[in-house]
Amino acid sequence: MLPESASVPAYSSVKTLLNGLFDYAGLFPPASLPLEDAIKEYMAHRGHPDAWMLGPFVVPVGLLDNFASLLAPCELDSPIAVDILLSAGRNEERFLPDLSSELAICARFRDTYEHIIAVEAFEFKFPSQAFHSVNEVVAQFSALGFDQQALYGEMIRDASFSSNLPIYFMTLAQTSGQIMGKIRCGGMAETDFPTTAELAEYIYTATKLAYPFKATAGLHHPIRFYNAQQSVRMHGFINVLFASTLARVHALLPDEIERILEDENPNSFVFSPAGIQWQQLKATNTQFIEQRRLLTRSIGSCSFDEPRADLTELGWLTHEE
Numbered sequence: 001m002l003p004e005s006a007s008v009p010a011y012s013s014v015k016t017l018l019n020g021l022f023d024y025a026g027l028f029p030p031a032s033l034p035l036e037d038a039i040k041e042y043m044a045h046r047g048h049p050d051a052w053m054l055g056p057f058v059v060p061v062g063l064l065d066n067f068a069s070l071l072a073p074c075e076l077d078s079p080i081a082v083d084i085l086l087s088a089g090r091n092e093e094r095f096l097p098d099l100s101s102e103l104a105i106c107a108r109f110r111d112t113y114e115h116i117i118a119v120e121a122f123e124f125k126f127p128s129q130a131f132h133s134v135n136e137v138v139a140q141f142s143a144l145g146f147d148q149q150a151l152y153g154e155m156i157r158d159a160s161f162s163s164n165l166p167i168y169f170m171t172l173a174q175t176s177g178q179i180m181g182k183i184r185c186g187g188m189a190e191t192d193f194p195t196t197a198e199l200a201e202y203i204y205t206a207t208k209l210a211y212p213f214k215a216t217a218g219l220h221h222p223i224r225f226y227n228a229q230q231s232v233r234m235h236g237f238i239n240v241l242f243a244s245t246l247a248r249v250h251a252l253l254p255d256e257i258e259r260i261l262e263d264e265n266p267n268s269f270v271f272s273p274a275g276i277q278w279q280q281l282k283a284t285n286t287q288f289i290e291q292r293r294l295l296t297r298s299i300g301s302c303s304f305d306e307p308r309a310d311l312t313e314l315g316w317l318t319h320e321e
Contacts, residue, residue, distance in 0.1 A: 006049030007308055007317040013271045014316050016288050017241055022307060023055035023083055023121075023300045025216070027063070029188045031302035035063060039070050045304045046080075053308070055298050056081035056120045061102050064109045071116055079118040089125035089154075096133060099124070100140055107144040121150040123182060123214075131155055131171050138178050150297070152182035152214045157194060165205040173211060180297065181206055185235045186218015193218060193232055200243070200258035207248040207295060215240050216300030222310050224264045235261065237299050237307065238269050245291040246281045266314050 009015040024045065025031075026038035033041065042057050059067050059082055071080060084106055088098035110119050122141070126133075131153060141151060155161070155168045172179050183202050186193050194202070206213050215237070223236040243260040246252060260278055263269070270277040275284040283291070301307060311317040 004048075005320045007053075007312065007319060010316050010318065011271045011273055013273075013276050013285055013288055014311075016285065016292055017238075017271075017276075018053045018311075019292070020053065020055050021237075021298055022053055022304055023058050023214075023216070023298050024304060025058040025300040025302045026304075027059065028217070028300075028302050035066055036070055039067070039074075041304075042080075043074060050304075050308060054304060056083040058083045058085055058123070058300055060085045061087060061105060064105065068109065068113045068117060071113075074116075076116055079114070079116055081118050081120045083121040083123060083150075084119060086122060086124040089127050089130070092127040092130050095127050095130045096136055096140070099137065103140055103144050103146065106146070110145075119146070119149055121152065122146070123152045123154070123216075125154040125156065128156060131168055134171055134175050134179055138175050141178075147178075151179045153179045154182040154184065157184070157198065161198060162201045165201055169205050169209050169211050173209060177212065181211060181213030183213060183215050184217045185215050185240070186232075188230070190230070190232045193234070196235075196258045196261040197254070199235065199240070199261055200254045203240070203244050203247055203257050203261075204252070204254045207244060208251075210248065210294060212295055212297050214297050214299065219299045220301040220303045220306045222307060222314065222316075223266050223269070224262065226264075237301075238266075239263060240299070241292075241296055242269055242276060242278050244296045245276065245283050245288055246278060248291050248295060249283045249287050250281055252281075271316060 024042050026033045026041055027035065045051060045054050057080060061084055086102050088095055088102050141147060153172065169181065172181060184192065218234050219237040221234060221236055222238040224239050225234060227234050239261045243257045246260065247257050268278055275282060275288055308317060
Protein backbone atom coordinates (compact mmCIF):
# COMPACT_ATOMS: atom_id res chain seq x y z
CA MET A 1 0.00 0.00 0.00
CA LEU A 2 1.40 3.36 -1.06
CA PRO A 3 1.38 6.19 1.49
CA GLU A 4 -0.82 9.23 0.87
CA SER A 5 2.19 11.52 0.99
CA ALA A 6 3.96 12.80 -2.10
CA SER A 7 6.59 10.70 -3.83
CA VAL A 8 10.01 12.34 -3.95
CA PRO A 9 12.30 11.40 -6.86
CA ALA A 10 15.75 10.34 -5.71
CA TYR A 11 17.34 12.44 -8.47
CA SER A 12 16.22 14.96 -11.07
CA SER A 13 16.75 12.23 -13.70
CA VAL A 14 14.02 10.17 -12.02
CA LYS A 15 11.67 13.16 -12.22
CA THR A 16 12.52 13.56 -15.91
CA LEU A 17 11.63 9.93 -16.49
CA LEU A 18 8.31 10.06 -14.65
CA ASN A 19 6.98 13.49 -15.58
CA GLY A 20 3.55 12.87 -17.18
CA LEU A 21 4.66 9.35 -18.11
CA PHE A 22 1.63 7.21 -17.21
CA ASP A 23 -1.45 7.48 -19.38
CA TYR A 24 -4.20 5.93 -17.28
CA ALA A 25 -5.60 2.76 -18.90
CA GLY A 26 -7.55 1.27 -16.01
CA LEU A 27 -10.33 0.08 -18.34
CA PHE A 28 -7.95 -2.34 -20.04
CA PRO A 29 -6.46 -5.71 -18.98
CA PRO A 30 -5.25 -6.85 -16.63
CA ALA A 31 -7.04 -4.25 -14.44
CA SER A 32 -10.22 -4.24 -16.60
CA LEU A 33 -12.07 -1.94 -14.21
CA PRO A 34 -15.71 -1.03 -14.81
CA LEU A 35 -15.98 2.50 -16.20
CA GLU A 36 -17.40 4.00 -13.02
CA ASP A 37 -14.65 2.45 -10.87
CA ALA A 38 -11.95 3.57 -13.31
CA ILE A 39 -13.24 7.16 -13.19
CA LYS A 40 -13.24 7.13 -9.37
CA GLU A 41 -9.71 5.77 -9.33
CA TYR A 42 -8.48 8.32 -11.86
CA MET A 43 -10.09 11.17 -9.93
CA ALA A 44 -8.33 10.00 -6.77
CA HIS A 45 -5.01 9.88 -8.63
CA ARG A 46 -5.68 13.30 -10.12
CA GLY A 47 -6.03 14.76 -6.62
CA HIS A 48 -2.92 13.02 -5.29
CA PRO A 49 0.41 14.89 -4.92
CA ASP A 50 1.88 12.41 -7.45
CA ALA A 51 -0.47 13.63 -10.20
CA TRP A 52 2.57 15.18 -11.96
CA MET A 53 3.35 11.63 -13.17
CA LEU A 54 -0.18 11.11 -14.51
CA GLY A 55 -1.26 11.48 -18.13
CA PRO A 56 -4.74 11.50 -19.67
CA PHE A 57 -7.53 8.97 -19.14
CA VAL A 58 -7.55 6.47 -22.04
CA VAL A 59 -11.14 5.80 -23.12
CA PRO A 60 -12.51 3.86 -26.11
CA VAL A 61 -14.63 5.86 -28.54
CA GLY A 62 -17.61 3.59 -27.83
CA LEU A 63 -17.69 4.63 -24.16
CA LEU A 64 -17.49 8.40 -24.63
CA ASP A 65 -21.13 9.19 -23.81
CA ASN A 66 -21.14 6.92 -20.74
CA PHE A 67 -17.84 8.44 -19.66
CA ALA A 68 -19.25 11.97 -19.87
CA SER A 69 -22.47 11.12 -18.04
CA LEU A 70 -20.56 9.52 -15.16
CA LEU A 71 -18.12 12.41 -15.02
CA ALA A 72 -20.78 15.14 -15.07
CA PRO A 73 -21.62 14.99 -11.32
CA CYS A 74 -17.95 15.26 -10.32
CA GLU A 75 -16.62 18.53 -8.96
CA LEU A 76 -13.81 19.57 -11.28
CA ASP A 77 -11.38 22.46 -10.98
CA SER A 78 -10.32 21.90 -14.61
CA PRO A 79 -11.40 19.64 -17.49
CA ILE A 80 -10.33 15.98 -17.47
CA ALA A 81 -7.71 15.16 -20.10
CA VAL A 82 -8.68 12.21 -22.29
CA ASP A 83 -6.89 10.05 -24.83
CA ILE A 84 -9.49 8.52 -27.18
CA LEU A 85 -8.86 5.01 -28.47
CA LEU A 86 -10.46 4.63 -31.89
CA SER A 87 -11.63 1.25 -33.20
CA ALA A 88 -11.26 2.00 -36.93
CA GLY A 89 -8.49 -0.14 -38.35
CA ARG A 90 -9.88 -3.65 -38.30
CA ASN A 91 -10.52 -3.59 -42.05
CA GLU A 92 -8.33 -1.91 -44.66
CA GLU A 93 -11.20 -1.17 -47.03
CA ARG A 94 -13.32 0.39 -44.27
CA PHE A 95 -10.48 2.15 -42.44
CA LEU A 96 -10.96 5.70 -43.74
CA PRO A 97 -14.81 5.66 -43.77
CA ASP A 98 -14.90 4.19 -40.25
CA LEU A 99 -12.33 6.73 -39.08
CA SER A 100 -14.50 9.54 -40.47
CA SER A 101 -17.58 8.25 -38.63
CA GLU A 102 -15.73 7.88 -35.33
CA LEU A 103 -14.15 11.32 -35.57
CA ALA A 104 -17.60 12.83 -36.10
CA ILE A 105 -18.66 11.18 -32.81
CA CYS A 106 -15.55 12.58 -31.12
CA ALA A 107 -16.24 16.08 -32.45
CA ARG A 108 -19.79 16.03 -31.05
CA PHE A 109 -18.42 14.74 -27.75
CA ARG A 110 -15.82 17.52 -27.62
CA ASP A 111 -18.32 20.26 -28.47
CA THR A 112 -20.91 19.02 -25.96
CA TYR A 113 -18.61 18.40 -23.01
CA GLU A 114 -15.74 20.86 -23.50
CA HIS A 115 -16.46 22.36 -20.06
CA ILE A 116 -15.53 19.08 -18.32
CA ILE A 117 -13.37 17.18 -20.84
CA ALA A 118 -10.28 18.12 -22.87
CA VAL A 119 -9.34 15.81 -25.75
CA GLU A 120 -5.54 15.58 -25.68
CA ALA A 121 -4.77 12.58 -27.86
CA PHE A 122 -6.05 9.87 -30.18
CA GLU A 123 -4.80 6.34 -30.73
CA PHE A 124 -5.64 4.10 -33.65
CA LYS A 125 -4.33 1.09 -35.53
CA PHE A 126 -3.41 1.04 -39.21
CA PRO A 127 -4.74 -2.14 -40.87
CA SER A 128 -2.10 -3.96 -42.91
CA GLN A 129 -0.39 -1.46 -45.24
CA ALA A 130 -2.91 1.34 -44.59
CA PHE A 131 -0.28 3.54 -42.97
CA HIS A 132 0.33 4.77 -46.53
CA SER A 133 -2.91 6.76 -46.11
CA VAL A 134 -1.36 9.09 -43.51
CA ASN A 135 -2.15 12.28 -45.41
CA GLU A 136 -5.83 11.35 -45.68
CA VAL A 137 -5.85 10.50 -41.98
CA VAL A 138 -4.35 13.88 -41.01
CA ALA A 139 -6.84 15.65 -43.28
CA GLN A 140 -9.76 13.96 -41.52
CA PHE A 141 -8.55 15.00 -38.08
CA SER A 142 -7.84 18.56 -39.23
CA ALA A 143 -11.22 18.94 -40.93
CA LEU A 144 -12.94 18.47 -37.56
CA GLY A 145 -10.59 20.77 -35.67
CA PHE A 146 -8.42 18.03 -34.20
CA ASP A 147 -5.11 19.53 -35.29
CA GLN A 148 -3.59 20.23 -31.89
CA GLN A 149 -4.04 16.75 -30.41
CA ALA A 150 -1.34 14.08 -30.27
CA LEU A 151 -2.05 11.30 -32.76
CA TYR A 152 -0.57 7.81 -32.30
CA GLY A 153 -0.82 5.34 -35.19
CA GLU A 154 0.00 1.70 -34.47
CA MET A 155 1.28 -0.72 -37.09
CA ILE A 156 0.03 -4.30 -36.96
CA ARG A 157 2.72 -6.65 -35.66
CA ASP A 158 2.74 -9.49 -38.18
CA ALA A 159 5.37 -11.52 -40.04
CA SER A 160 6.51 -8.45 -41.97
CA PHE A 161 6.64 -6.19 -38.90
CA SER A 162 10.42 -5.69 -38.69
CA SER A 163 10.94 -5.32 -42.43
CA ASN A 164 8.13 -2.74 -42.65
CA LEU A 165 9.40 -0.56 -39.80
CA PRO A 166 11.58 1.79 -41.92
CA ILE A 167 8.79 2.57 -44.38
CA TYR A 168 6.27 2.84 -41.52
CA PHE A 169 8.31 5.53 -39.77
CA MET A 170 9.31 7.30 -42.99
CA THR A 171 5.65 7.40 -44.01
CA LEU A 172 4.63 8.80 -40.63
CA ALA A 173 7.39 11.38 -41.04
CA GLN A 174 5.50 12.76 -44.05
CA THR A 175 3.07 14.20 -41.51
CA SER A 176 5.88 16.20 -39.85
CA GLY A 177 5.20 14.53 -36.53
CA GLN A 178 1.42 14.97 -36.58
CA ILE A 179 1.04 11.18 -36.44
CA MET A 180 3.49 9.58 -34.03
CA GLY A 181 4.33 5.92 -33.60
CA LYS A 182 2.77 3.48 -31.19
CA ILE A 183 3.77 -0.01 -30.13
CA ARG A 184 1.92 -2.45 -27.90
CA CYS A 185 4.26 -4.22 -25.49
CA GLY A 186 1.87 -6.74 -23.98
CA GLY A 187 -1.65 -8.00 -23.42
CA MET A 188 -3.42 -11.06 -22.11
CA ALA A 189 -1.95 -13.60 -24.56
CA GLU A 190 1.71 -14.52 -24.98
CA THR A 191 1.51 -13.50 -28.64
CA ASP A 192 0.55 -9.96 -27.56
CA PHE A 193 4.11 -9.43 -26.31
CA PRO A 194 6.68 -8.43 -28.92
CA THR A 195 9.97 -10.23 -28.61
CA THR A 196 12.91 -8.19 -27.38
CA ALA A 197 14.29 -8.40 -30.93
CA GLU A 198 11.08 -6.88 -32.37
CA LEU A 199 10.97 -4.17 -29.74
CA ALA A 200 14.67 -3.44 -30.26
CA GLU A 201 14.10 -3.07 -34.03
CA TYR A 202 11.22 -0.69 -33.34
CA ILE A 203 13.30 1.46 -30.98
CA TYR A 204 16.29 1.34 -33.32
CA THR A 205 14.24 2.61 -36.27
CA ALA A 206 12.46 5.28 -34.23
CA THR A 207 15.65 6.60 -32.65
CA LYS A 208 17.61 6.50 -35.90
CA LEU A 209 14.98 8.79 -37.43
CA ALA A 210 14.47 10.70 -34.15
CA TYR A 211 10.76 9.94 -34.43
CA PRO A 212 8.47 10.07 -31.37
CA PHE A 213 6.36 7.15 -30.24
CA LYS A 214 4.21 5.85 -27.42
CA ALA A 215 4.61 2.40 -25.83
CA THR A 216 1.58 0.81 -24.21
CA ALA A 217 0.20 -2.37 -22.65
CA GLY A 218 2.17 -4.67 -20.36
CA LEU A 219 4.40 -1.89 -19.04
CA HIS A 220 3.18 -1.33 -15.48
CA HIS A 221 6.38 -2.68 -13.92
CA PRO A 222 9.74 -0.87 -14.24
CA ILE A 223 12.07 -3.82 -14.88
CA ARG A 224 11.60 -6.80 -17.17
CA PHE A 225 10.51 -9.88 -15.27
CA TYR A 226 8.89 -13.30 -15.61
CA ASN A 227 5.16 -13.23 -14.91
CA ALA A 228 4.34 -16.74 -13.72
CA GLN A 229 0.59 -16.12 -13.86
CA GLN A 230 0.73 -15.43 -17.61
CA SER A 231 3.82 -17.61 -18.24
CA VAL A 232 5.50 -14.77 -20.09
CA ARG A 233 8.35 -12.31 -19.64
CA MET A 234 6.99 -8.79 -19.40
CA HIS A 235 8.88 -5.77 -20.68
CA GLY A 236 9.86 -3.09 -18.18
CA PHE A 237 9.23 0.59 -18.77
CA ILE A 238 12.64 1.49 -17.34
CA ASN A 239 14.21 -0.90 -19.86
CA VAL A 240 12.27 0.74 -22.70
CA LEU A 241 13.04 4.32 -21.66
CA PHE A 242 16.73 3.67 -21.01
CA ALA A 243 17.02 1.75 -24.29
CA SER A 244 15.36 4.56 -26.25
CA THR A 245 17.50 7.30 -24.73
CA LEU A 246 20.80 5.45 -24.90
CA ALA A 247 20.09 4.21 -28.43
CA ARG A 248 19.69 7.78 -29.61
CA VAL A 249 22.64 9.20 -27.69
CA HIS A 250 25.06 6.42 -28.63
CA ALA A 251 23.62 5.32 -32.04
CA LEU A 252 23.16 1.78 -30.74
CA LEU A 253 22.46 -1.13 -33.06
CA PRO A 254 19.45 -3.43 -32.52
CA ASP A 255 21.43 -6.16 -30.76
CA GLU A 256 22.83 -3.58 -28.30
CA ILE A 257 19.35 -2.21 -27.65
CA GLU A 258 18.08 -5.75 -27.14
CA ARG A 259 20.57 -6.35 -24.34
CA ILE A 260 19.17 -3.37 -22.43
CA LEU A 261 15.61 -4.61 -22.98
CA GLU A 262 16.53 -8.11 -21.75
CA ASP A 263 18.26 -6.97 -18.55
CA GLU A 264 16.29 -8.10 -15.47
CA ASN A 265 18.72 -6.73 -12.90
CA PRO A 266 17.51 -3.43 -11.40
CA ASN A 267 21.05 -2.61 -10.29
CA SER A 268 22.07 -2.31 -13.95
CA PHE A 269 19.93 0.81 -14.29
CA VAL A 270 21.53 3.77 -12.58
CA PHE A 271 20.03 7.18 -11.87
CA SER A 272 22.39 9.85 -10.59
CA PRO A 273 22.58 13.64 -10.20
CA ALA A 274 24.36 13.70 -13.58
CA GLY A 275 21.83 11.60 -15.53
CA ILE A 276 21.34 7.91 -16.26
CA GLN A 277 23.66 4.97 -16.94
CA TRP A 278 23.41 1.34 -18.06
CA GLN A 279 26.73 -0.49 -17.87
CA GLN A 280 29.19 1.86 -19.60
CA LEU A 281 26.56 3.78 -21.52
CA LYS A 282 25.60 7.17 -20.09
CA ALA A 283 23.23 10.01 -20.90
CA THR A 284 23.32 13.39 -19.21
CA ASN A 285 20.24 14.98 -17.67
CA THR A 286 20.06 17.34 -20.63
CA GLN A 287 20.18 14.45 -23.11
CA PHE A 288 17.59 12.52 -21.10
CA ILE A 289 15.22 15.49 -21.01
CA GLU A 290 15.63 15.96 -24.75
CA GLN A 291 14.97 12.31 -25.56
CA ARG A 292 11.86 12.20 -23.32
CA ARG A 293 10.58 15.26 -25.18
CA LEU A 294 11.47 14.01 -28.65
CA LEU A 295 11.10 10.24 -28.46
CA THR A 296 9.26 8.30 -25.76
CA ARG A 297 6.28 10.53 -25.11
CA SER A 298 4.34 8.32 -22.69
CA ILE A 299 3.35 4.79 -21.79
CA GLY A 300 -0.10 3.39 -21.21
CA SER A 301 -0.53 1.61 -17.89
CA CYS A 302 -3.62 -0.03 -16.42
CA SER A 303 -2.31 0.86 -12.96
CA PHE A 304 -0.92 4.07 -11.50
CA ASP A 305 -0.17 2.48 -8.12
CA GLU A 306 1.93 -0.50 -9.19
CA PRO A 307 4.64 1.46 -11.02
CA ARG A 308 5.03 3.88 -8.10
CA ALA A 309 5.11 1.05 -5.57
CA ASP A 310 7.84 -0.74 -7.54
CA LEU A 311 9.85 2.46 -7.94
CA THR A 312 9.58 3.07 -4.19
CA GLU A 313 10.76 -0.45 -3.44
CA LEU A 314 13.72 0.07 -5.77
CA GLY A 315 14.64 3.30 -3.98
CA TRP A 316 14.07 5.62 -6.95
CA LEU A 317 11.12 7.20 -5.17
CA THR A 318 10.92 8.06 -1.48
CA HIS A 319 8.07 9.54 0.53
CA GLU A 320 7.73 12.60 2.67
CA GLU A 321 7.07 11.99 6.34
